[in-house]
Amino acid sequence: MGPMHPAARAEDAFNGALARTLSWRGFRTRVLTYSGYGSTRSARAMGRIVLSRPDAAEQPIDAMHATVLRGIRVFLAAPQTGLPVEITFGAATAKVSSDRGGYFDVDLTGHGLAPGWHHAIVRCAGVEARAPIQVIGDDVGFGIISDIDDTCLVTSLPRMVLAAYNTFVLPETARRVVPGMSALYRSLLAHNPGSPVIYLSTGAWNTQPIINRFLQRHGFPGGALLMTDWGATETAAFRSGREHKRSQLRRLAAELPNIKWLLVGDDGQHDPEIYDEFAAEQPGRVRAIAIRQLTVAQQVLSHGHPLSRDDGRESPTFKVEGADGYALFQQLAALRTLDTGVSHA
Structure with a gap:
């Protein structure tokens, strides 16, 4: 070394x-x-x-x-x-x-x-x-992997000034929840008993107690949080958030080989790209990808400009997009790839 x-x-x-x-x-x-x-x-x-x-x-x-x-x-x-x-x-x-x-x-x-x-x-x-x-039981075949920032709670990342404000200034109780996301997860787990939900974030481990309380207060089901250390590594000044997500996804696939995942994220950072890569690497291991679409205002706050919804890639698995958890639930129910508890008769 x-x-x-x-x-x-x-x-x-x-x-x-x-x-x-x-x-x-x-x-x-x-x-x-x-x-x-x-x-x-x-x-x-x-x-x-x-x-x-x-x-x-x-x-x-x-x-x-x-x-x-x-x-x-x-x-x-x-x-x-x-x-x-x-x-x-x-x-x-x-x-x-x-x-x-x-x-x-x-x-x-x-x-x-x-x-x-x-x-x-x-x-x-x-x-x-x-x-x-x-x-997690060997008979469990479904699980949820969820991003946190701008998927469960509104953070306006990754603009550094706003990120610093949200992290260091904004009171914990003033953080805003993304509508319908906790209801989406609770409904899916209710119809898939024993299934895990894993919260995968590029956020710092230091904020784990704050994130835990936020998720509990807004009714999100309990699950492991996989966060990261924002400090320097032995080879670089900053850790790669993308590589953190990629490595944790691969580890989950290896450790829980019976599970087919619903991957939930947002279009404000790199979730669609990372999830598509994972679905291509692990054929048959992804049931669907659900992407929460940021509003134009949230995109401008996060990136300084609106984003194009179409990046030219074709997803290797079922993908739905919507403004909140309620919209994603309706589209997932229509796909008929998940047991959502909604009758399709």
């Missing part, structure tokens, strides 16, 4: 100085856990080890802030690098070390647990936390 990118070295130096300062001030190790998923054979557990205020270390993550949050707080976390982490899930146990961002992402094979929601126990530096994990 070659030398580490200067941006990564600078980030590590900053995080190290921050950790020393917070440790001197009495901050303690805290285990943050994220929702995971898995099959009856293997499960995926994810989380992060950080330094936290002493009075917050024993509180669940959803209780550590007031009802109105300023997003900048969630980025002021000091990761703890190289700490040993032990994860137990049913009969499976794994031992790993937190990476340079404080994260861990581990497979737990041979857990022996039945389909449904269970909890993994995560231990680090004398601290214990529980990580919810959905075990």
